[in-house]
Amino acid sequence: MKIQQKEKRSAFLLITFLFLTTYITTKTFKKVYPKDIAITGSKLFSVDDILANSSLNFPTPIIFIKTKFTEKELQKNLSLKNVSVSRQIFPFGLKILVKTRIPIAYGEKLLKGKKIKGFIDEDGFFINEKYSDVENAKKKLSSRVFGWEEKFRVTLSKILKSQKINNVEFVKIKFLPNGFLTIEEKNLKTIFLGVDPTIIDTQLQIISNIKSQTVKNNILTKIDNIDLTDPNNPKIKVFKP
16 A cells, blocks of 8 residues: 555656656747846836847747846946846746946046937946936936046046045046046136046045145135146146235
């Protein structure tokens, strides 16, 4: 009797295993359509946005979707902080979890001679205006960035982050195509920083020191511009009476 029960149990487990294997195999080769895409993490993006900014081509068997490659495409093209693309058997479909970048400054860049408006996050990444999560910005955006390029991103990030730890407020940051950098501080006015990104940390510290001293001595209104292209020889130009 025990032997028969054991045989029945084994047969049941075998049938169940075969059924599940067949079911999963069938599902993995089932074709995905746009209607099977679920986007979570943000309401900014539609399925059309996903299709327009990736090489996904539907209908296609779900097993053939290159999730890692698609993640890289979407992260770059939609200026996302992070994105996860996963295949699901049950419920069937493609799940896309996105994490947006939070804007802290307005931004402009040139693309094939055309001006593109958008925003900048604290890491210096450019966010297309269409895909910007402005509603979740933590504070009023007072900084404006002009001439954004990928090669300026690290320098820009240092400038924007320095406002958190130093008593400065940069209202305008401008990069020329040759890399020459000029910034405008709310009280110190125009500051020339030049083309050498390796000295930006030193320059930002000098700006902080100058701001502290000028506030202390009440001479802010007398400053016209500051030249820090050579941080070893800073030049402050004041208005002549």
